Amino acid sequence: MRMIKRERISKKDAFRIRSTAIIGSLILSGLFIFFLGHNPLDVYLSMAKGAFGSIYRIKDTINIIIPLIMTSLGIMIAFKMKFWNIGGEGQILMGALFASYFALNFSTLPKPILLFVMFIAGFIGGGFWAFIPAFLKVKFQTNETITTLMMNYIALNLITYLQYGPWRDPQSLGFPKIANFADSATLPRLFGIHIGWIITIIAVVVITIFLNKSKFGYEIKVVGESQDTANYSGIRVNRVIIRGLIISGGICGIVGMMEVSGVNGTLTNHVSAGYGYTAIITTWLSGLKPAFIIPVSTLFAGLIKGGGFIQTAYQIPQSAADIIQSMILFFVIGSEFFIQYKIVPDRRNAKGGEVNVS
Amino acid sequence: MDQNIYVKMESISKNFGTVKANDNINLTVKKGEIHALLGENGAGKSTLMNMLSGFYKPDSGSIYIHGEPVKFDSPKDSIKKGIGMIHQHYKLVEAMTAVQNITLGQKGSFFLSEKKSKNKIKKVAESYGLKINYDKKVYEMSIGEKQATEIIKVLYQGADILIMDEPTAVLTPQETKKLFEILKNMAREGCSIIIITHKLHEVMEISHKVTVLRKGQTIKTLETEKTNSKELTDLMVGRAVDLSIDRPEVEIGEEILKIENLTAEDVDKVEVLKNVSFNLRKGEILGVAGVAGSGQKELCEAIAGLYKIKKGKILYENEDIVGLSPRDIIHKGISMSFIPEDRLGMGLVASMDMVDNYLLKEQHKQKGIFIKRKPVKEKCNNMISKLEIQTPGTSHPVKQLSGGNIQKVLIGREIDTNPHVLITAYAVRGLDIASSHTIYDLLNEQKKKDVGILFIGEDLDVLLKLCDRIMVLSSGRVTGIVSAKETTKEKIGLLMSDEINTEVLAV
Numbered sequence: 054m055r056m057i058k059r060e061r062i063s064k065k066d067a068f069r070i071r072s073t074a075i076i077g078s079l080i081l082s083g084l085f086i087f088f089l090g091h092n093p094l095d096v097y098l099s100m101a102k103g104a105f106g107s108i109y110r111i112k113d114t115i116n117i118i119i120p121l122i123m124t125s126l127g128i129m130i131a132f133k134m135k136f137w138n139i140g141g142e143g144q145i146l147m148g149a150l151f152a153s154y155f156a157l158n159f160s161t162l163p164k165p166i167l168l169f170v171m172f173i174a175g176f177i178g179g180g181f182w183a184f185i186p187a188f189l190k191v192k193f194q195t196n197e198t199i200t201t202l203m204m205n206y207i208a209l210n211l212i213t214y215l216q217y218g219p220w221r222d223p224q225s226l227g228f229p230k231i232a233n234f235a236d237s238a239t240l241p242r243l244f245g246i247h248i249g250w251i252i253t254i255i256a257v258v259v260i261t262i263f264l265n266k267s268k269f270g271y272e273i274k275v276v277g278e279s280q281d282t283a284n285y286s287g288i289r290v291n292r293v294i295i296r297g298l299i300i301s302g303g304i305c306g307i308v309g310m311m312e313v314s315g316v317n318g319t320l321t322n323h324v325s326a327g328y329g330y331t332a333i334i335t336t337w338l339s340g341l342k343p344a345f346i347i348p349v350s351t352l353f354a355g356l357i358k359g360g361g362f363i364q365t366a367y368q369i370p371q372s373a374a375d376i377i378q379s380m381i382l383f384f385v386i387g388s389e390f391f392i393q394y395k396i397v398p399d400r401r402n403a404k405g406g407e408v409n410v411s
Numbered sequence: 412m413d414q415n416i417y418v419k420m421e422s423i424s425k426n427f428g429t430v431k432a433n434d435n436i437n438l439t440v441k442k443g444e445i446h447a448l449l450g451e452n453g454a455g456k457s458t459l460m461n462m463l464s465g466f467y468k469p470d471s472g473s474i475y476i477h478g479e480p481v482k483f484d485s486p487k488d489s490i491k492k493g494i495g496m497i498h499q500h501y502k503l504v505e506a507m508t509a510v511q512n513i514t515l516g517q518k519g520s521f522f523l524s525e526k527k528s529k530n531k532i533k534k535v536a537e538s539y540g541l542k543i544n545y546d547k548k549v550y551e552m553s554i555g556e557k558q559a560t561e562i563i564k565v566l567y568q569g570a571d572i573l574i575m576d577e578p579t580a581v582l583t584p585q586e587t588k589k590l591f592e593i594l595k596n597m598a599r600e601g602c603s604i605i606i607i608t609h610k611l612h613e614v615m616e617i618s619h620k621v622t623v624l625r626k627g628q629t630i631k632t633l634e635t636e637k638t639n640s641k642e643l644t645d646l647m648v649g650r651a652v653d654l655s656i657d658r659p660e661v662e663i664g665e666e667i668l669k670i671e672n673l674t675a676e677d678v679d680k681v682e683v684l685k686n687v688s689f690n691l692r693k694g695e696i697l698g699v700a701g702v703a704g705s706g707q708k709e710l711c712e713a714i715a716g717l718y719k720i721k722k723g724k725i726l727y728e729n730e731d732i733v734g735l736s737p738r739d740i741i742h743k744g745i746s747m748s749f750i751p752e753d754r755l756g757m758g759l760v761a762s763m764d765m766v767d768n769y770l771l772k773e774q775h776k777q778k779g780i781f782i783k784r785k786p787v788k789e790k791c792n793n794m795i796s797k798l799e800i801q802t803p804g805t806s807h808p809v810k811q812l813s814g815g816n817i818q819k820v821l822i823g824r825e826i827d828t829n830p831h832v833l834i835t836a837y838a839v840r841g842l843d844i845a846s847s848h849t850i851y852d853l854l855n856e857q858k859k860k861d862v863g864i865l866f867i868g869e870d871l872d873v874l875l876k877l878c879d880r881i882m883v884l885s886s887g888r889v890t891g892i893v894s895a896k897e898t899t900k901e902k903i904g905l906l907m908s909d910e911i912n913t914e915v916l917a918v
Contacts, residue, residue, distance in 0.1 A: 268774055268781065269780070270782075271767070271774060271782050272774075275763075275771065278763065279757065279760060281757040282760050282771070284717060284737055285715065285757045285771075286771035287736070287738030287741045287772075289736070289738065
């Protein structure tokens with residue numbers, strides 16, 4: 054057997070492969086659940102119920118969808134340039150940190166102004182955190198996967214330090230916690246969900262237009278396809294990379310702002326909740342297309358939320374829930390391989406296509 | 412069956428998807444015969460030879476070697492039957508000597524005695540009049556020596572049927588002559604040689620018989636003596652063609668580009684351009700000749716601002732443009748198109764459509780932050796009709812077009828930028844004759860508009876007919892600049908093989 058790269062694949066075949074993968078993953082995880090002593094069907098149903106079973110749960114799931122979509126959008130811009138930004142996590146944290154600075158110190162400002170300042174601060178925080186590896190990459194050709202990853206740890210530990218040290222709330226009775234934001238620093242709600250969902254919808258539209266219609270979006274595409282060609286055609290490659298990364302990180306930074314202001318009400322060192330890493334998968338699975346990020350992120354949020362629910366409902370340990378999640382992921386991501394390649398029997402053993410000797 | 416018929420391929424067909432690469436092809440090659448396989452790009456020559464050497468399997472048809480029916484499952488099987496293929500790109504290990512390369516992969520005892528092998532190799536080689544230094548490492552060899560090593564290698568493997576894929580593409584005329592001597596010797600010794608080429612004069616010079624392929628079909632097999640270039644071209648193209656290339660007389664204007672002592676190094680600090688000096692005038696086509704890899708690419712990229720220059724000046728209308736960004740150089744009106752071997756390279760983005768590729772050079776000119784694709788689409792449609800580009804439409808990824816059409820998109824775009832200086836390298840690489848002439852006409856049209864054109868070419872015949880002057884590069888040095896009307900192919904050949912000629916430098 055050997056593999057051949059597919060020239061192209063029909064929508065029907067792609068759908069067939071993807072659905073086979075999902076069914077396959079459900080069967081395999083089902084076996085696993087069965088050996089844990091539960092009825093797989095019941096568990097799956099409660100997973101779905103846990104994620105989308107009631108208004109309250111749907112709201113909770115949407116709270117996960119929002120940061121996933123936004124972070125994926127941010128990472129996508131970097132990925133379009135083949136700049137592997139693994140630093141979404143750190144950029145979210147830094148956006149959260151910058152926004153929190155204003156939330157904690159300028160709470161007397163009128164609410165719209167303070168929120169706007171926090172929004173901008175979040176963008177700058179994330180953008181700044183992405184700028185550093187981008188600068189290192191264009192100046193010294195450092196490997197961005199390593200630098201962006203390392204920046205995550207710096208951001209994480211910086212916030213931990215602040216949380217345990219200078220920014221610790223004196224009124225928290227010794228508990229290492231930063232003070233809760235005042236109402237003026239809290240995102241208002243619409244239909245019971247913080248208005249980050251509106252920001253997210255606007256972001257999807259704006260970024261889609263930006264990538265397809267603007268000059269800068271075009272330049273990002275060319276740089277991603279071939280830096281030599283970009284250079285040749287007079288595109289200032291380094292500038293495009295740095296600007297693109299500031300936007301990429303900035304969008305992730307906004308996620309941080311929305312999380313501290315709309316969900317957590319304060320800054321903690323787990324405000325990023327792994328979205329920066331999960332978004333790498335969702336971005337990739339959506340084929341770097343903004344429109345596909347929405348369904349993929351919804352699916353993932355459901356998986357996260359539903360996985361959490363069955364833990365409590367069935368007393369399944371977290372690791373077991375993680376295994377189920379990972380098996381589903383493994384199949385879904387694995388199916389992408391079969392969409393790009395097909396497996397054919399080795400020519401040598403094939404009977405067809407032989408020479409007819411008369 | 413006749414033992415003297417070394418190769419017989421009968422009604423061979425091979426499809427790739429929906430493309431009929433070979434359709435009922437017949438080919439017979441006798442002992443001691445040099446057989447040329449002539450055809451334009453995409454005619455099916457390489458496919459056919461790849462089946463003979465075991466890389467592909469035919470969909471239908473039969474192959475007989477030495478009168479015996481054969482089925483090849485791999486190149487190994489074909490080597491066993493005495494078939495040796497010399498590819499365009501040599502497959503030698505750079506760090507090994509000739510002997511090591513030749514004995515590589517041979518069966519034998521566990522320990523190889525290099526001395527024994529060497530004697531054996533020598534005997535084989537000398538029986539065909541081939542001589543090389545067997546202890547020389549491949550990376551120290553000239554192109555001609557590498558080729559000789561490849562030939563000895565297949566002979567040593569016992570080949571008596573030799574397939575050569577465009578063997579002269581990388582050789583100087585002198586080296587070509589030498590190669591042809593060797594091939595004739597081999598034929599006299601009883602080898603059969605199949606030579607793939609699209610250069611007519613080579614067919615006329617060396618082959619006994621010639622088979623013309625067109626669009627995957629055998630058009631005709633002729634005796635070389637009884638035919639001529641004109642007939643062969645007509646057969647190859649499928650209609651009567653005018654082979655002459657126009658050289659319009661344009662009053663040559665003032666100097667527009669002047670290169671002074673240009674020196675550049677590659678990443679390994681090897682000088683790839685050495686003190687290159689020349690000038691280019693308005694309304695002139697300056698040809699650049701030289702074997703592949705003599706610094707042509709570096710020269711193009713240096714002028715376009717893409718290659719780092721160590722020292723020297725590039726004066727554009729008396730202003731030094733060294734150090735300017737590629738963007739600024741484009742704005743000054745210098746256009747560069749380099750057609751690499753894979754044709755896509757850096758001029759085009761393979762996965763993008765024609766409109767987006769056109770935009771590569773157009774987008775800087777548009778104002779505002781948004782891109783306007785509509786006017787560009789119109790320009791693309793004009794280009795499609797003017798250059799007869801075969802494409803389903805402007806929104807089709809360019810990588811799905813054929814090589815010739817991709818080239819037309821690239822060159823068409825560059826000419827549409829209305830440059831003052833047009834640099835074009837290998838503009839007709841692999842194009843069919845009709846398309847090549849379209850390109851020559853386009854260039855001549857530009858020349859009449861007073862554009863200074865630097866034309867980097869492969870085919871000396873074309874350079875001699877099209878250009879006003881010809882500059883010869885050899886290992887990064889200018890070995891001569893000659894008037895195209897007054898020089899000969901032999902003279903240029905000498906210059907290509909690195910012999911500085913101070914006399915012609917003065918022209």
